Amino acid sequence: MDADAVLARLAFQLPPERIAQTGAEPRDSSRLMVVTQESLSHRVFRDLPELLRAGDVLVFNESRVIPARVMARKPVTPEGFGGGQVEVLLLREEEQNVWSAYLKPAKRAGKELWLGQPGGVQHRAEVVGTLPDGARLLRFDHDIKPHLDEIGRLPLPPYIAAGNSDETWRERYQTVYAREPGSVAAPTAGLHFTPELLARLDALGVERHAITLHVGAGTFRPVTGSVADHVMHAERYAISPATAEAVNRARGEGRRVIAVGTTTVRALESSAHVDGTVNPGEGDTRIFITPGIPVRVPDLLITNLHLPGSTLLLLVAAFAGEERIRAAYDAALEQGYRFYSLGDAMLLERAAEEGR
Structure with missing residues (x-):
């Protein structure tokens, strides 16, 4: 598949005022677009327990942003x-x-x-x-x-005006479950979770497991030339034996795996066999997931709304399908969604043709 053509077709104009400068308060009051193979609907992030079910495995990136x-x-x-x-x-x-x-x-x-x-x-x-x-x-x-x-x-993305004090950002530009210091950008899909929401998911019977992928500055870099010539920065990741076992067991039993953020997808796919079995371990990854490259491990993806021309837009198109992502972004622009790191979220179902 011609990834350059896909990126061109997914191009869009975003008014500057739609770039979120502050996160929703409380965090789980952000909007959530739910995009399945059959439908597109609009919810609030705190509705997530109504969209998941007992036995689902939710995988988080617990990397912590450092004051770099x-x-x-x-x-x-x-x-x-x-x-x-x-x-x-x-x-x-x-x-x-x-x-x-x-x-x-x-x-x-x-x-x-x-x-x-x-x-x-x-x-x-x-x-x-x-x-x-x-x-x-x-x-x-x-x-x-x-x-x-x-x-x-704390390093903030270039599209966020500093505004608040560094002390404020050290709390707000950090997930509530961040543990392992090493990122220079937050794994922003996780910014919507609150301790109360996590407790509700636990009570539902959703399993929670973690990986670590330390997000590098390359997350800010758009694709400026050909997709084939774009060089991904190396990022360190680690997957524990417990997380690998939980993911593999869920997949073997037909239960769903939900990745929180594109960084979690990249870590899981970097460690996966062709059949989707996840290996524990750690290392550097430069994985670049574009349309035509199968996503084998997660069934659902929680993610924010990404920059036009970005590697992350290509990843979500590879995951959910170009047409559904085009429709989702058109809806987001029409419905007033807030974009980028501090903006609203999507829950995407993997495209059928990418299924295992």
Whole structure:
């Protein structure tokens, strides 16, 4: 299937005011579009227990967003030159104390940076390399992770105006079940869940299990050329033996598996055999799911409304079918849905032709 043609057909114009700048309050009061093979309907996210059933397996991404945006300064020379400010977005620890990072401005960043708040403790980083996508490699002389809460801010997607304080965002741009620190963007489909909603799902008999996929900055990158030439950033994932066993057992017994978010789909599919059996384990994934590539594991997908021209729009088209996604996005635009990270949600049923 021609993924470039699919992406072109799914293009749409989104008025800027439809990009959500704040999440729904309470979280589960966001809208939920339910898209099955037969119908399209409009609900509220707190209705989710009415749409699921006992024995369903709900799989979450429990990655936690880290305060990865840090202000740094270049050193001042003996002559008094330098000391300019550089914004650092730490991406991930590539090896012990060596991080990949985007720098702004990158060209004038130099070879040495001091990270930290003015008047506070400063942490030295040496710029030791450049990656093909333009990210720099920063080597610290100690573990920087314990200091990020003090010196860093939560990285927000570029389409969200900062507005609120960093303290507010540290609570709101984080799922209520986040556990494993490592993401630079939230797995946003999970932002709609509340402790009360999770308790209702437990009472219904829905099984809850978790994977981890640390979301990288590549989640912001649209497809700018040919789909075939688009390079996915590597992201780390882990699937426990307990989660793999629960998913495989449910599939073997004909019970449904529901992925919370495209990151969960990518982790499950990265570890799956051709028959859909999920392996436990961990590693890096660059999986790029486009129409024509089967999605084998989840039966349903909870997801937000994505950017035109994005890899995530291609993923949901591969999952639910191009025509149903086109109809769903047309309905979302007509019905006033809120888009992107802090916006409304969809519950998508896998297309029949992708079924096992």
